Amino acid sequence: MSNFINKNFSLKGKKAIVTGAGGHLCSEIVKSLAFAGCKVAMLDIRPEKVKKLNSSLEKKGFKDNYYGELDATDYGQVLQTSKLIIKKYKNIDILINGAGINSPTPFFDITKDEWGKVLDSHLLSTLFFTQIIGKHMIKNKKGSIINFSSASSGPPLSKAFSYSVAKSGIKNLTQNTAREFAKKNVRVNSIRPGFFPTEWNIKNFIDEKRKTSILNHTPMGRFGKPKELASAIIWLASDSASFVTGIELPVDGGFSSMTI
DSSP states (O other): OHHHHHHHHOOTTOEEEEETTTSTTHHHHHHHHHHTTOEEEEEESOHHHHHHHHHHHHHTTOOSOEEEEOOTTOHHHHHHHHHHHHHHHSOOOEEEEOOOOOOOOOGGGOOHHHHHHHHIIIIIHHHHHHHHHHHHHHHHTOEEEEEEOOGGGSSOOTTOHHHHHHHHHHHHHHHHHHHHHGGGTEEEEEEEEOOOOOHHHHHHTOOHHHHHHHHHTSTTOSOOOHHHHHHHHHHHHSGGGTTOOSOEEEESTTGGGOOO
16 A cells, blocks of 8 residues: 555655745645655745745755745746756756735725736746746656636635636636646646635635635535645645646535535
8 A cells, every 4th residue: 555655646756846835825735745755946925934934844854945035927036046946956847836915905996006916926927937847847748737726716706806817817827738738748737725714814805704604605614724735736746646637626625516
């Protein structure tokens, strides 16, 4: 059994890039990748977050990871940082596009600037990294790219107008690139989280009334735990998912299966 698990699910020796690595979900994903055997490049616009994350990994014995500050919507920064990581690790096997912001602004109050910032944080960042690291993977004829979709990719969730538009774009971009990269043995999938609330989410989106509504619409009747999302990421990144590309994988306690 252990040989089967190691052969199919181990990420030993693989190298991964995670954007938005300091976030609530992505920081747990980074830890899970490390425990599964990966070397991880942790990138975030908040350098203190990834510095702290790297320190916690080092204390657990996970060395030789990379961390750095990055604005993932700046092509020049993405290109330069990608070159540094490729130089360090030689081959990049896994890319997780986790960068992105949200906004609770009511529809009639959304400005052009805010609209652009939210969409760019998800779509431009995913585009840039997929272009640069995707080309590297295609050259090597192997790789797994995992994008962050959302329960809001369709039908859209209320109170998250620009975010919902961005996530529907991520779903489309995932399918488009999956089709283009498939014959080069590069897989592109997206993860579709349900509700894994942060303090920010609770403050800006989830009051008690909305919480009741969400849980009533979630057959499992609870919020998700970050490690439950990380486990799905490990599967998509591993060789056990070698024939899986172009999907949007729900990890939502049944939210997407619920009507009335």
